[in-house]
Amino acid sequence: MSEVAAGWTSTTTLEAIAEWLRGKPRVVVLTHAKPDGDAIGATLGLVRSMRRVVSAAGGAAGDILAWYTGPMPGWMGDIASPDEWGHTDRGMPPDASDAVVVCDTGSWAQLEGLADYVRSRRSQTAVIDHHLTGEGEMGDRLWVEPAAAAACVPVAEVCRVLTGASTCAGLAKDIAEPLLLGCATDTGWYRFSNTNARLLRLAADLIDAGADQPRLYEVTEQRQRPARLYAIGRALSGMRLFHKDQLAVASITQKDIGDTEAAPGDTGGFADMMLAIRGVRVAAILTEVEQAPNAVVKMSVRSKPGPGAVDVNTIVSGLGGGGHARAAGAKVRMTLAEATDALVKATSEALG
Secondary structure, X not given: OOOOOOOOOOOOOHHHHHHHHOOXXXXXXXXXXXXXXXXXXXXXXXXXXXXXXXXXXXXXXXXXXEEEOOOOOOOHHXXXXXXXXXXXXXXXXXXXXXXXXXXXXXXXXXXXXXXXXXXXXXXXXXXXXXXXXXXXXXXXXXXXXXXXXXXXXXXXXXXXXXXXXXXXXXXXXXXXXXXXXXXXXXXXXXXXXXXXXXXXXXXXXXXXXXXXXXXXXXXXXXXXXXXXXXXXXXXXXXXXXXXXXOEEEEEEOHHHHHHHOOOHHHHOOHHHHHOOOOOOOEEEEEEXXXXXXXXXEEEEEEEOOOOOOOOHHHHHHXXXXXXXXXXXXXXXXXXXXXXXXXXXXXXXXXXX
C-alpha cells in the first residue's frame, strides 16, 4: 500500500469531532466536486444525524446542510430531499456557520469553488477522509484513515456517537441508508480489493438498521441513461494496450460526449471494465474536459489487486493527482495525446 503523504495525519478522534459538532445549529458539510456515492452518503449521513440531535433538543435544524459543486448523479432525487442540500450553481454556503465538515477529500483542488470558503474557516473546520494524500492545513480537526474502505466508515462512527446509538445497527433508517450507499459504491458493491471485514460488519449493521440495499442498487446502478452505454462503446472501441498488454488505456473526447449526449456523470467506472481483460494489470480512462489551446484531461486509473499489484496512487502523484493504491486520478493540463504519453511512461516505469 502507498505511504500516507507527509503531514496528512489525524489530529483528533472521531469521538471528539462528534462531541464538537453536537448541538451546533448551523453547520455546512462539504465534499469533493462531482460527488459520488461515498461523498453523498457521508455528507447526508452527517447532516441527518446532526439535524436529529438539534431537533431532539427543541432547536431548528434547517441550517444544517450539505453543499455540493459540479455535476450531480441522476439518482440524487431518490436519495436526498431538496431541503437537505445546496449547490454552488444556485448559490454559496452561508457566511454565518458554527462549523464546517469536509468529507471524503483533503484536496483543495477537489473542492473547486468551495476552497476559499474553507480556507477562511480553518479553525471551524473538521476533515474526515480516507485518502492517502491531502492538505493538513485544511482544518484544525483532521481524521485521516486510509485503511477505511470508504469515507462512510469513519463517518458512521461519528453518526453513532452523535445520536447516542450503542452500535450502528441502532441508527435511524434515514441515517443508515446513505451510509450504506457509500460503503457499497466505494467498494464496487463489495467487489473491489478495499472490501474488508470491518466494512462488511458495518454494512450488516446498517442493513439491520433498515437500510434497503436492493433499492439502493436499483436506484444507482439500474437506471442508467442510454447515453452512458453509447459513451462506453465510443471509449472502449478506441482502447489500446501497452507494455506487453499489461496497461489498457481508453479515452473519451468532447466530441464523443456531444455525439452520444452523455452527461459528465455518465463517464464514471469505465476503467474498471478494462480490468476484466486477462493480463491487464492497470487500466485508465482519459476524459477530455477542455480542448486545446487550454486543454485539460481527467485521468481515472485503476489496478488489479494481488501479488505484484501496481500502486496507481504513486503513478498519478507524479502527475499532480492522488487517491488510493488501487484507484486514483488526476487532472492534467495536456491534450489527450500528451496525457496518454505521460501516463504510459509513468505506468511503464511502475510495471518494470
